[in-house]
Amino acid sequence: MGVVNFIIENILTQASITIALIAMLGLCLQKKSAGQVVSGTLKTLLGFQVLSAGSSIIVGSLTYFGEIFTAGFNMQGIIPSIEAINGQAMNELGLGRDIALTFLGIFIVNILIARFTKWKYIFLTGQAILWMATMTTVFGYFAGLRGFMLIIVGSIVGAIFAVAMPAIAQPIIRKITGSNDIALGHFCTIGYMFEAGIAYVFGERGENKKSIEDINLPKSFEFLQDTYLSVMVVMVPLYIITAAFAGPGVGDHGAQHYLMFAFLQAIQFVVGVYVLLSGVRLLLGEIVPAFRGIAMKLVPNAIPALDCPVFFPYSPNAVILGFITTTIGSIIAMFLLPTFGLAMILPGMLTNFFAGGTAGIFGNAVGGRRGAIIGGIAHGFFITLLPALLVTIFNQMGFVNATATDVDTVAAALLYAWILSPILKMF
Amino acid sequence: MMFGFFKKKNKPEKTEEKVELSMKEKESLTKENQQTIVKIAEAEQTDSAEASELASLYENLGLNYAKLEQVDSAIESLEKSLEHKLTIGDGYKKLMSLYNGKRAEAARNANDEGIEKYMGKMDEMRQIAKKVTISR
Numbered sequence: 001m002g003v004v005n006f007i008i009e010n011i012l013t014q015a016s017i018t019i020a021l022i023a024m025l026g027l028c029l030q031k032k033s034a035g036q037v038v039s040g041t042l043k044t045l046l047g048f049q050v051l052s053a054g055s056s057i058i059v060g061s062l063t064y065f066g067e068i069f070t071a072g073f074n075m076q077g078i079i080p081s082i083e084a085i086n087g088q089a090m091n092e093l094g095l096g097r098d099i100a101l102t103f104l105g106i107f108i109v110n111i112l113i114a115r116f117t118k119w120k121y122i123f124l125t126g127q128a129i130l131w132m133a134t135m136t137t138v139f140g141y142f143a144g145l146r147g148f149m150l151i152i153v154g155s156i157v158g159a160i161f162a163v164a165m166p167a168i169a170q171p172i173i174r175k176i177t178g179s180n181d182i183a184l185g186h187f188c189t190i191g192y193m194f195e196a197g198i199a200y201v202f203g204e205r206g207e208n209k210k211s212i213e214d215i216n217l218p219k220s221f222e223f224l225q226d227t228y229l230s231v232m233v234v235m236v237p238l239y240i241i242t243a244a245f246a247g248p249g250v251g252d253h254g255a256q257h258y259l260m261f262a263f264l265q266a267i268q269f270v271v272g273v274y275v276l277l278s279g280v281r282l283l284l285g286e287i288v289p290a291f292r293g294i295a296m297k298l299v300p301n302a303i304p305a306l307d308c309p310v311f312f313p314y315s316p317n318a319v320i321l322g323f324i325t326t327t328i329g330s331i332i333a334m335f336l337l338p339t340f341g342l343a344m345i346l347p348g349m350l351t352n353f354f355a356g357g358t359a360g361i362f363g364n365a366v367g368g369r370r371g372a373i374i375g376g377i378a379h380g381f382f383i384t385l386l387p388a389l390l391v392t393i394f395n396q397m398g399f400v401n402a403t404a405t406d407v408d409t410v411a412a413a414l415l416y417a418w419i420l421s422p423i424l425k426m427f
Numbered sequence: 428m429m430f431g432f433f434k435k436k437n438k439p440e441k442t443e444e445k446v447e448l449s450m451k452e453k454e455s456l457t458k459e460n461q462q463t464i465v466k467i468a469e470a471e472q473t474d475s476a477e478a479s480e481l482a483s484l485y486e487n488l489g490l491n492y493a494k495l496e497q498v499d500s501a502i503e504s505l506e507k508s509l510e511h512k513l514t515i516g517d518g519y520k521k522l523m524s525l526y527n528g529k530r531a532e533a534a535r536n537a538n539d540e541g542i543e544k545y546m547g548k549m550d551e552m553r554q555i556a557k558k559v560t561i562s563r
Binding site for chain 1: 547557559
């Protein structure tokens, strides 16, 4: 009995072990060789530890940024980063094991829905499922769910999103690609449908639809190809300007000049994102191929829901237009939301590019050029407003200066906070 | 329907119609392909051949093979086209859909390796799309 207790109390409570065991399960079910199972399991374990290390680096830098922002502008400035939320939830809040099991649960329930209903979508973007599992776990925990219930409810809610989001986007995806072969698997879909709706109301229709003229992104924007460079290009000026407003003596800069310190802290944030995402890649590198193989076999007529860049070739100009208009919208929201008593949400370039770009395709498909422009600006506003609504809860739970990005995960969180939590509190 | 504006107004569900080619069309496509193969061979002989020109020759060849339903040759040509120059035109889209078809076939035959292979190839295609969209 002592041994069993030891295993339960000391080993299975470790998130890294739980997630490694999930990978092992997947690899065994795929009948991989013993060597592949061992190496895959260890890689996953390593991935989790790398992710944790990245998270502590990010938290250190964000804590400093919170201090200088409050000192400089007298309000809270929040960085939208789902990576930072995931890292903090997995480590600092100790929800890693529950997130890992919910991740597995979402996958299983998704397969069940696809197998037994007419909705044949299998959501294949591993990172997005991890973000969804993070948000359902964090907000389930906030609503008072614990243990088994936390995981089950999260798996069901997450899986419903994993099927419903590709399904509601599919009529437009069919229009864009001209076929029903593939679907969109990216948890920013509510934003895309929002842009499509705005584009429908304000855009051009039928004969009057104007196509988007050839737009090319200036060469200087090629930095966007590199995730880390694009984070750096935004973070460095953001930290330095904020530090300049805060003045010397804020933050722990010691003998170093405070602006130099701010510069290095900005770089430190990028280092954290770099390490964390390398961890995520290691973590998912074994699990995702194993489970998508299983899913495809169990649901042979599945429609794979794939990550958004797959759809860029159908309308590359709309992607660029979407990126630009979404960025404009998010900057407007940044200045406008604080006047309504909400926190200031700084623009996230990565979300603006991927979510904004894909939203541009939707806006253009529904409402032509005018639809894509008006819809894009509205989209930028929308995807800044939703995360702003979560800030108070994140603060209460002890998250440091960050909020989530992908709006479907935010919508799931609001579902917990506004509907599930009040219901649970009645009993 | 969740949103009114997606209501299909009595439009019949668009089925993907397979265009059946007549013998004549097949012959002319095959002929065109033979000519393209000759052109490619000539272009590859000369060192000065432009990568983009070779890419577009292979792309046309691949698209024609796809019309003739010679899937494996089509995949081979379209992959060669991308090796010469990364583009996201018709060839890219066709290749993606051929990979997805292969993936579906592997899934029906419960062929693990096939599923993994073509899912991996679809991952690579996603990377190409991201790269080319930014730096056109």
